[in-house]
Amino acid sequence: MKVPNDKINVMISYDEMQSRIKEIANQINKDYKGKSLLVVCILKGAVLFYSDLVRMLDMDVRFDFMTISSYGNSTESTGEVKIKKDLDNSINEQHVLIVEDIVDSGLTLKNLKEVLSTRKPASIKVCCMLDKPSRRKVEMIPDYCCFEIPDKFVVGYGLDYSEEYRQLKDVCFIDPEFAKTL
Numbered sequence: 001m002k003v004p005n006d007k008i009n010v011m012i013s014y015d016e017m018q019s020r021i022k023e024i025a026n027q028i029n030k031d032y033k034g035k036s037l038l039v040v041c042i043l044k045g046a047v048l049f050y051s052d053l054v055r056m057l058d059m060d061v062r063f064d065f066m067t068i069s070s071y072g073n074s075t076e077s078t079g080e081v082k083i084k085k086d087l088d089n090s091i092n093e094q095h096v097l098i099v100e101d102i103v104d105s106g107l108t109l110k111n112l113k114e115v116l117s118t119r120k121p122a123s124i125k126v127c128c129m130l131d132k133p134s135r136r137k138v139e140m141i142p143d144y145c146c147f148e149i150p151d152k153f154v155v156g157y158g159l160d161y162s163e164e165y166r167q168l169k170d171v172c173f174i175d176p177e178f179a180k181t182l
Contacts, residue, residue: 003161007178011154012147012171017129018052020146024127025056028097028144036060038094038121040087042112043067044166045101048158049129049146053099064088068108083115091121101158102130106140130154130171147171153179 028037036059041050043065054061067085096116103109109126116124127144134151153176155161156168161182165172174182 003155003165003174003178003182007175008155008165008168008172009175010170011149011152011173012157014157014169017049017146017157017171021049021052022056024144024146025053028053028127029056029058032059032095034059035095036062037097038062038064038089038091039097039099041065042098042100043085045158045160046099046129048166049101050099053127062089062094066112068112083112091116091119093120093122096121096124098124098126100126100128100142102132102154103128103140103142103145104132104135105137107137109140109142110138129157130159152176153182 037057039050039054039057039061041047041063044067054063064087065085066083066087069082069084098109098112100109103126113124113126125143128142129146131142131145131148132151133148152173153161154171154173155165156170156172158166159171160166161174
């Protein structure tokens with residue numbers, strides 16, 4: 001179902017996002033000073049955030065990518081986490097930063113951290129663009145977070161509804177009454 005333009009509202013502007021990403025990158029630069037970092041992008045939603053973030057990191061950075069799903073084409077997490085694309089390289093003794101678009105139920109990231117911890121990294125931290133703590137089903141607190149948001153359905157800046165709206169420049173929310181029909 002296509003969402004009418006008048007039902008999509010800006011929550012966080014592109015400029016606000018860029019400013020906050022710079023602050024987060026500065027903190028990561030301090031925390032990992034003198035170290036190398038493997039930055040893992042969780043595809044597809046985090047790709048725009050990831051791209052902007054890694055360009056602001058001032059250290060030896062390696063990239064890797066994973067595709068993990070607990071949503072399918074739904075707006076609600078199913079709780080069933082699936083690794084669709086795993087890492088290409090070993091993370092043994094590596095400092096790992098997982099970059100995720102949004103922490104909602106926490107199920108996906110909790111599962112991912114458990115899986116990656118068995119691979120003996122030097123450390124694992126999570127950086128998210130958005131956090132919805134009101135939706136949490138398990139304890140999961142991101143180490144770095146750009147924005148905490150209310151329980152609204154968001155699209156844009158990489159976030160989608162059924163693979164649409166990722167290209168929107170801003171983080172937007174879909175009108176709550178309309179979102180109930182999705």
